[in-house]
């Protein structure tokens with residue numbers, strides 16, 4: 001991805017994060033203990049924890065048994081964001097993960113980007129540990145700006161069951177390579193798109209779980225219709241479709257459910273909820289579990 005100044009334009013937030021994350025990854029790769037060959041060796045020795053396959057996990061949720069079409073929840077641990085600033089900077093990821101799991105989330109998404117989102121791999125590990133022993137625990141998603149195999153290996157070793165791949169920041173060949181690498185490690189990635197062109201690219205690599213981000217990562221504008229506009233592109237396909245960002249209440253979820261969307265990913269409104277369990281139950285209109 002260009003840093004934006006080639007055309008004389010200021011870099012977008014996505015470009016800024018990408019540049020910083022490249023430096024962070026270089027530093028981690030040069031640190032004894034986390035060099036790429038060390039991570040590779042750990043993976044080959046089978047030291048990564050057991051994982052949950054994403055697709056079957058997404059298909060099980062507390063509403064599947066009812067007559068309503070099923071819709072799963074991906075609940076996010078998000079301390080801060082570049083568009084909103086601090087959301088819950090002192091949140092306890094273990095506690096939050098447990099609340100999400102007990103309320104029926106299929107996936108727990110953990111932001112691991114430190115500079116703008118105040119996240120870390122430790123947050124992700126703590127979330128995983130908190131839910132690890134639960135029967136039918138949620139899958140853990142590393143929510144990150146991924147551009148290198150290294151970050152996927154890191155995710156797997158720190159306890160992620162899957163990773164996010166953002167089409168907008170990857171060349172097609174790179175997307176293909178990272179997708180294949182994640183799958184080889186047992187992780188079906190969540191592939192994020194923002195428009196029809198990106199959706200076509202996600203389908204071309206064979207993505208089975210596609211998230212449509214209602215928030216444009218270049219300018220932060222949110223349009224809840226972004227997901228709805230792309231539903232038809234996957235309708236007859238073996239693809240699970242998730243709506244990401246800006247979801248605040250049951251009205252949003254109801255619309256997506258009627259359109260055949262399979263999952264919603266919710267961050268900010270869950271982090272701000274005073275009673276997380278009650279909020280989730282109302283949001284998804286789930287029966288008592």
Ligand SMILES: O=P(O)(O)OC[C@@H](O)[C@@H](O)c1c[nH]c2ccccc12
Pocket residue numbers: 076078143144145166192213244245246247265266267268269
């Ligand atoms: O807090 P919200 O509006 O519910 O949004 C969550 C999630 O969609 C958002 O955090 C997100 C979607 N794609 C991303 C890529 C990187 C970082 C963050 C994201």
